[in-house]
Amino acid sequence: MRNNIVHFWVAEQTYEIREIVEVWNKIKSFWVTIIWENIWDPVSKWEKVPTWLREIVKNNIDEDDSFAYSPSKWVLETREYLAKKNWKITSDDIIFFNWLWEAINKVYWYLAISARVLWPNPAYPTHSSAEATNSGSFHITYNLNPDNDWNPDLEEIENKVRYNPNISAILVINPDNPTWAVFKKKTLKWIIDIAKKYDLFVIFDEIYEKLTFEEEDRVLLKDIIWDVPGIAMKWLSKEVPWPGSRCWWIEVYNQDKDEQFRKYIKSVFFSKMLEVCSTTLPQKVLPDIYESIDFKKSLKDRIKKYKERAQIVEDIFWDLDLIKFVKPKGAFYCAIIFNLDKFPKNPTLKIENDNLKWYIEWICVDLRFDKKFCYYMMAAYWICTVPLSWFNSSYHWFRMTLLEEDLEKFKHIVKTIKKAIIEYSKN
Numbered sequence: 001m002r003n004n005i006v007h008f009w010v011a012e013q014t015y016e017i018r019e020i021v022e023v024w025n026k027i028k029s030f031w032v033t034i035i036w037e038n039i040w041d042p043v044s045k046w047e048k049v050p051t052w053l054r055e056i057v058k059n060n061i062d063e064d065d066s067f068a069y070s071p072s073k074w075v076l077e078t079r080e081y082l083a084k085k086n087w088k089i090t091s092d093d094i095i096f097f098n099w100l101w102e103a104i105n106k107v108y109w110y111l112a113i114s115a116r117v118l119w120p121n122p123a124y125p126t127h128s129s130a131e132a133t134n135s136g137s138f139h140i141t142y143n144l145n146p147d148n149d150w151n152p153d154l155e156e157i158e159n160k161v162r163y164n165p166n167i168s169a170i171l172v173i174n175p176d177n178p179t180w181a182v183f184k185k186k187t188l189k190w191i192i193d194i195a196k197k198y199d200l201f202v203i204f205d206e207i208y209e210k211l212t213f214e215e216e217d218r219v220l221l222k223d224i225i226w227d228v229p230g231i232a233m234k235w236l237s238k239e240v241p242w243p244g245s246r247c248w249w250i251e252v253y254n255q256d257k258d259e260q261f262r263k264y265i266k267s268v269f270f271s272k273m274l275e276v277c278s279t280t281l282p283q284k285v286l287p288d289i290y291e292s293i294d295f296k297k298s299l300k301d302r303i304k305k306y307k308e309r310a311q312i313v314e315d316i317f318w319d320l321d322l323i324k325f326v327k328p329k330g331a332f333y334c335a336i337i338f339n340l341d342k343f344p345k346n347p348t349l350k351i352e353n354d355n356l357k358w359y360i361e362w363i364c365v366d367l368r369f370d371k372k373f374c375y376y377m378m379a380a381y382w383i384c385t386v387p388l389s390w391f392n393s394s395y396h397w398f399r400m401t402l403l404e405e406d407l408e409k410f411k412h413i414v415k416t417i418k419k420a421i422i423e424y425s426k427n
């Protein structure tokens, strides 16, 4: 090529949740059955799609307009339905996207190149990749502290904002991925105060909001935003077992309070018009889903189940000083952090099959500590988890789900992981 055509960020791009599956695909010829703990896909993992959800979709299939284009912003009835539930916005403040990457790309790519967003560290990588790609530079982050229930140090946030004049927005993911923290109201209000003081806007990814374990912990952007410009990101796929619906929307606050912000949102909307509209069916069924008694009941049942499983993990790990475990406060995963100083320099796990052992040793050369653990555990104990250092994080840790339906099987999985961690500390 005459010029360098590869974006600087490409070398950094990775998506371990799927990458580990690629590794598994290469080694599946070894005939072992894997326990998948890497991703939330209830349909393949544990759940029949419920009849009430099927019925709602079927009813809408009988209507011709389910097959038509929808307005660029969204099906109007659905936008009006959502706006009625939230007095801070009107239906014009809602824009609908097909999926996460589309929403995130449009939100970050339509920012001026010099306008930076301040990130949590660790951070969900889809956000960080898009922002860094747009700005052509590495991200600027604030730390989440596991010793304070993952709440951030607000002084650090304020200092970062004060000394980086390019910072134009602060991102909060609440409940958070990958820490599964639910942030205190005080913390969130402080972030809004900082945004107000330094004339920034805020982005709140609230896709797990309905899966906050304790009702009183649930604080949404709309509850605290005041007159600060902001964007809340919402998503259906975690609340119902329909991850393939690929249906996102943003709610925009206080467009009228800042001319720059209004112009920016207009450009995001314009980009949506360029592709006409998003998929119609998931938008149409949303009010029926939210109004369904079965939906409300299923949320309650699921939260109960995830809380119970989070407690089981804590009970099984409580005496293990090789790791740190912060009990999740929402969603359906948990994260386990290695205490690195308690492990040898180059640990491994025993793999019975010689060919598999050879393959894992080969791919693990120079791998990060947590990634290597996940690959070894997959080959030695047949449990597939996700390493988390790639979430822009300095910790070495991994994630498992709280999904397993069969309680005894779930306990067995956690105990096996504990056994693997202990073995990793000895070899």
Ligand SMILES: Cc1ncc(COP(=O)(O)O)c(C=O)c1O
Residues within 6 Å of the ligand: 099, 100, 124, 173, 176, 177, 205, 207, 235, 237, 238, 243
């Ligand atoms: C904070 C956050 N935002 C967005 C997404 C994307 O959701 P989906 O995987 O359904 O596209 C995820 C997925 O894990 C997430 O954790």
